[in-house]
Amino acid sequence: MLGTSKTSLAKAREALTARVNASNADDVADALLSVTEVIATSAALRGALGDSGAVRGSRAALVGSVFADRVDATALEVVRDVVERRWSTGRDMVDAIESLGFEAALIGAEARGVLDTVEDELFRVDRVVAGDQRLRLVLTDPAVPDTTKGDIFADLLGGKADPTTITLVRYAVTHPRGRKLEDVLAALVTESARRHERLLARVTVADQLTEDQHRRLAAALSRVYGRDVDLQVDVDPSVVGGVVVRVGDEVIDGSVRHRVDQIRRRLGVA
Template sequence: MSSATRQSNAAARERLEALTDSTSVDLAALGADLLAVTGVLDRSVSLRRTLTDPAASGQRKADLVGALFGGKIGAEALDLVAGMVRSRWAVSRDLVDGIEVLAAYAEIIGADKAGALDEVEDELFRFGRVVASSTELRSALTDGAATATAKGELVKRLLDGKAKPQTVRLVAALVTQPRGRSLEGGLEEYSRLAAGRRERVVALVTTAVPLSDAQKERLGASLARLVGRQVHLNVDVDPAVLGGVRVEIGDEIIEGTIANRLDGARQGLAG
């Protein structure tokens, strides 16, 4: 990501934070409005190029946003998008990505304010694991021949009443507007975004058996000391690891499983 895009995304995030701190904005409606703008720009290469043209004045681009979306989305979403088109973007698609992330972040702020952020993080992770383990479900949710409405309804049938409303809307957004990425990748991205709300990192922990709450607490504290930040644990149970713990934090892997040690021993014997 270029420095221009990074700075523009950071500025948009700050405006959203300020908006939600000072007003009683409907965050679900705000997220839906931003997602609708994402869909429009995703379908129109010429429009997003116009809105990111460095030769055009910021006010001119903001006026175009007003002409296109005024009366169709809420005033808060309109103001945020107008601010974003005034910023500089390395490539036109970065603007669309930024608006989509802002839509997801609005839902995450809503979950945080409702005291449900931990649950949303866990639900996104668990749903990703369910999708990864079911070829049939993944095919249904990513079927290019199915309409967005049909896939959105499927998400609601699967999750309504079983997950937080923010989780349902985030998953539905990924399913109905995949934008060329995998569903699992989108879920991981949103999980990281949720963790970032509290300035913590996500650790994927794989064990042979479920961890107790006390074990999770001790492991989380140890990892926090190691990385210097709070750590949110996503725990996956896989009997194939035999024993011990495997931890992934970003690109870093801490391997302490019996299966890995046995593999090392086998390689040593073979050598």
């Protein structure tokens, strides 16, 4: 999101935090993700709720008429707050409600002291899916029943994952909304890192980092960005040596493969 939508999402997050606590976080999360799917699949409803020219209060009233009997009062307040803000596109508005649903789930995990566990589990699923094309095809095939997809990722997590992880991954698998599954999973990992006010750095290396290397790289990136940094490490032998770091849209490519490619380009060698 950019511009107006980015500002609106930041304010909506502040409003969510004021409304959600350990006792209602899971219910609010479930309700917001349910609302996301309803609005995402109805062009007429999405258009009406995203109409910035509508009389103030009319969009909130529409939310009440559609969802009052479907979701709890707190989730209803959150959705009303979202639709009354300004969004660059209707898609941004829907994405915002979904993002707040993710955040509510993570607030619940944080309150239970398992946020780090959930983040690690989400990253593990993300890496497994990214590395297995056949699995990815099955999980994104609309002909495969949701129950079957649920059983597949339950096996991936060994039946020991936190309930929040299961809820979020099941949602990602069954509600792609035209996105790649790995993109939804990556967004969840990023949301988790943002929840405890850390940046997420995706690190690709030729071989697994030692604990000391992991610690020193995290410290170096923290100095660069002025914030604590979480590392999610992916091993890819094709980088040969060095490290590739992605923080948001920024890429720091210090791999041997990158340097070799640069030399080839300078020499005009394919």
